[in-house]
Amino acid sequence: MAGFHTKTFIKHDDYMTPAYAWENIEEYIPKDKKIWEAFYGDGKSGKYLEEMGCSVIHEPVDFFKNDMGDIIVSNPPFSKSKEVMNRLLVLDKPFIILFPSSKINTQYFREWRNKNLQIIIPRARIHFDKKVEGETPKDYKSSCNFDCFYYCYKMNLPSDIVWLEEDKKPKVVVKKYKCDCGSEIKESNKEKHFETKKHKKFIEKKKKTITITPKKKKLIIKPKEEMMTVDWVSKNAKYIDFSKEAMARANEPDTEPESDTDYDTDDLPSDSEDEEEETITIEPTNFKYPNRCSKIWNVEKQKDEWKQYLGAGQYCSPEIIEEEETITIEPKKSCIVCGETEKKLRDYYTDNDCVNVCAVGVCGRELTVDRTKMHLASKK
Numbered sequence: 001m002a003g004f005h006t007k008t009f010i011k012h013d014d015y016m017t018p019a020y021a022w023e024n025i026e027e028y029i030p031k032d033k034k035i036w037e038a039f040y041g042d043g044k045s046g047k048y049l050e051e052m053g054c055s056v057i058h059e060p061v062d063f064f065k066n067d068m069g070d071i072i073v074s075n076p077p078f079s080k081s082k083e084v085m086n087r088l089l090v091l092d093k094p095f096i097i098l099f100p101s102s103k104i105n106t107q108y109f110r111e112w113r114n115k116n117l118q119i120i121i122p123r124a125r126i127h128f129d130k131k132v133e134g135e136t137p138k139d140y141k142s143s144c145n146f147d148c149f150y151y152c153y154k155m156n157l158p159s160d161i162v163w164l165e166e167d168k169k170p171k172v173v174v175k176k177y178k179c180d181c182g183s184e185i186k187e188s189n190k191e192k193h194f195e196t197k198k199h200k201k202f203i204e205k206k207k208k209t210i211t212i213t214p215k216k217k218k219l220i221i222k223p224k225e226e227m228m229t230v231d232w233v234s235k236n237a238k239y240i241d242f243s244k245e246a247m248a249r250a251n252e253p254d255t256e257p258e259s260d261t262d263y264d265t266d267d268l269p270s271d272s273e274d275e276e277e278e279t280i281t282i283e284p285t286n287f288k289y290p291n292r293c294s295k296i297w298n299v300e301k302q303k304d305e306w307k308q309y310l311g312a313g314q315y316c317s318p319e320i321i322e323e324e325e326t327i328t329i330e331p332k333k334s335c336i337v338c339g340e341t342e343k344k345l346r347d348y349y350t351d352n353d354c355v356n357v358c359a360v361g362v363c364g365r366e367l368t369v370d371r372t373k374m375h376l377a378s379k380k
Contacts, residue, residue, distance in 0.1 A: 015128035016041050017075040019048040021098065023168040024122055025150055026052050028157060029073060029096065036069030039076050049073065067091055071155075074098070075128075082108045089115075094154035098126070101147040118157045120150035123167040180206075246312050288319040 022029070022045075029035065029052070037046040037058040046058025057069045063076075064087055072095035076084040081099055085108050088095055103109055104119075127144045175187035181202035185193050193199055287293050287308075295304040296315065307315040335358040 014041075015130050017045045017048070017098070018127065018129060019044075019051075020168045021075070021126050022048050022052065022073070024164055024166075025096065025120055028120065028152070028155060028162075029054060030071065031055075033070040034068075036072050036074075038063040038068075038072055038074045041075075045075065063087065067093075071095065072097065078103075082106070085109065085112070088153070096120075096150055096152050096155060098148055099151055101149045104149070104151075112153075115153065116160075118152040118155060118160045118162070120152060120157070120162045120164065122148070122150070123164045286321050288321050293318045 029049070031053050033055070035049055035054045035056045037049060037056055039045075040058065040060040043058065043060075046056045049056045049058075054073075059068075061068070064083065070093070072088070072091075072093055074095075075098040078100060081103055084097070088097070089111065101121075109117075125144050125146070126148050176184055177187045177190045177193075178184050179190075179193060179199065181199050183193060183198065287306075289308060292309045293306055294309070296307045297303075298305045306318050308318040310316055338358065
């Protein structure tokens, strides 16, 4: 609802026509006629009609002093509804104008009762765009609290009252904001919501709440016990088959050798095999039970290893013969003069050799060097 000259109308007349207001009645606006959008407003109303394929005249001219086009399609200022209807009565041209539904009860509309005036009733209210000095106010909400009709004259509608079944108003998608406190509000009201008691109470409660994160248990992977020792066999005896049959099978080859060399040499690799495979073979000369030992593939180390068979499918590292230690007993040192070994001895260096001589006399005192020489001279 805007005038052709904004200054001639009061501020509440500066409400512009939305595009869907004309799209609702597109089928009733002829495309082969010259359409005059008589009230200029912000200039967008005429563009909306052109986008629908109409030939439009939309210029900022005075409606009350001009006569243009074949059909008038416009949204006049509501405060000038009486003057507009009287002017239309004078022009006697086909028109479609948008006015509040309450205007039909006015005296000046009664003058049209014999003019075959027709009405198009929209399915929903039309919400206009407010303009103040050419701009939409920031706090303006595009809503209307009254109904409007399309008042038609000489438009040859299928009936005097046409009820629109469809409203082409675009659906406005309202962005929602879901707060942590559980409230779901409009995105535009987010700042106001933060100041509400509900949100502040939630924040205070959240600060008091202590979140205890449980410590993750460390997974300790124990190394595999070596299944090749006597200790392991004793610990896992309940899992080993000690039945007579199993023991008999295990004991068949397990006879102790009579000597260290009493073992089957066929099990050992021959010199010819060593030459063919070009590998160094460690001969089990120090194995305690060589006839129980054999090479077994170690999957983890990826190589063959010597293992000793325990019986019942169990193996261990080969038992090794301990080498006997040779103890060398050195002869006791004795005095070169008297042959005494219990007394304290002293090394005496002669011209050619070092000899042991008594260093302590009968009295228990240590002999001087001179007396040692005298003791040594007594031998001579």
